[in-house]
Amino acid sequence: MIEIKNLKKSYLVNGKNSEALKGINLKIEKGQVFGIIGKSGAGKSTLLRCLNLLEIPDExxxxxxxxxxxxxNKRELREYRKNVSMIFQHFNLLSNSNVYKNVAFPLEIAGYKREYIDKRVKELLEIVGLEDKEREYPSNLSGGQKQRVxxxxxxxxxxxxxxCDEATSALDPLTTKQILDLLLHLNNKFGxxxxxxxHEMxxxxxxxxxxAVMENGLIVEVxxxxxxxxxxxxxxxxQFLRSQNEGVIYLDLKEKAM
Ligand SMILES: Nc1ncnc2c1ncn2[C@@H]1O[C@H](COP(=O)(O)OP(=O)(O)OP(=O)(O)O)[C@@H](O)[C@H]1O
Ligand SMILES: [Mg+2]
Known part of the structure; x- marks a missing residue:
């Protein structure tokens, strides 16, 4: 469904060309939950941002x-972007708008009528389990609730x-689990x-x-x-697997000590 071929992207940093993506090849099929891991600076966000052309690739x-x-062209891109959404580590909600307004926002931009927006917002809040938070402002919500919005x-x-760009990195383990369960539910229910x-294994x-694992602007295994x-x-x-295992050993030790 998504096929990336020889994707390259450089940034000009202090007058020098710095290659963030050095020729990415990747296939992502419809309905997959596809993880991209890699260390800081490997090019993960750049690659993700290319998928909705927030970042324009060079090649x-x-x-x-x-x-x-x-x-x-611009019109085709506008249509395409309706099919691709993004969520972020720090939620990027409109802080001066309540939950209802935040969710209604893309529907208003798309030019839907008031009645449809009202029905759709209620439906969406039900899907994410926030029916009772319509009138709350983001500052009164927990991290998990903000990510649900x-x-x-x-x-x-x-x-x-x-x-999803590090969508659970700002959340505690239990909230992370709940958000991941929600994502999995959306994957199952709506394909x-x-x-x-x-970063989290x-x-x-x-x-x-x-x-897929990224190193220095390249996919090194997939x-x-x-x-x-x-x-x-x-x-x-x-390294990632080792540090994950060390975490488990640490927990084992801790349990034994208790
Ligand atoms: N707007 C930008 N201008 C200049 N350089 C950039 C820009 N965005 C990213 N880079 C550089 O491109 C490389 C890849 O960055 P990217 O943000 O894609 O990495 P990442 O894997 O998402 O890292 P992290 O895990 O820290 O979020 C880095 O060297 C970074 O400094
Ligand atoms: Mg990133």
Whole structure:
């Protein structure tokens, strides 16, 4: 469904060209929960932002359902963007608007009538379990509740693809689990394709069907999560798995000490 071919992106930093993506090739099928992991600076966010053309690649193709989105004109891009939503680590809610207004916002931009917006906002708040928070302002919500509002807003226009940039990194483990369960539910119920970038191995472990590992602007391994995790090849993945195991050993020790 999404095919990325030889994608390159550089930034000009202090007059010098710095390559953030050095030729990415990747296929993401419809309905997958696709995790992208890698250390800080590996190029994960840049890659994700290329998928909705928030970042314009220098070279390469991004073919979504047969069409190269890098060739889209403004009108085509506007249409395409309705199918792709994004959620972020720090939620990016409108702080001066209540929950209802935040969720209604993309529907208002899309020009829907008041009655439809009203019905749809209620439906979306029910999906994310926030029916009783319509009139609250973001500052009165917990992190998990804020991310639920962001998810409701992201779903407003019935997207086919949800991009998640460290969407659970600011949340505690229990809230993270609840948000991941919600994402998995959306994937199952609506066939939503989810592309998720994270530092957290537990997140990948919990919901991803497939995973790609990035190092220095390149994909260094990719495949089904279980297969990739069972025989890690890259330095990054070996290190990530080791630190995850050390965490488990630490917990074991702690339990024994108690
Ligand atoms: N707007 C920008 N201008 C200049 N350089 C940038 C810009 N955005 C990213 N970069 C550089 O591109 C590289 C990749 O950055 P990116 O944000 O994609 O990494 P990341 O894997 O998402 O890292 P993190 O895990 O810290 O979020 C980094 O070297 C970064 O400094
Ligand atoms: Mg990032």
């Amino acid at each position: 390469g193709q991004i073919i979504v359902e047969g069409e190269d989105i890098t060739k889209f 962001a998810i409701a807003r992201a779903l407003a226009n019935n997207p086919k693809i949800l991009l 939503l394709t989810i592309v998720l970038i994270t 537990d997140v990948v472990e919990r919901i991803c069907s497939h995973v 495949g089904k999560k279980d297969e990739v995790f069972n025989s890690p090849k890259s330095k990054t993945l070996k």
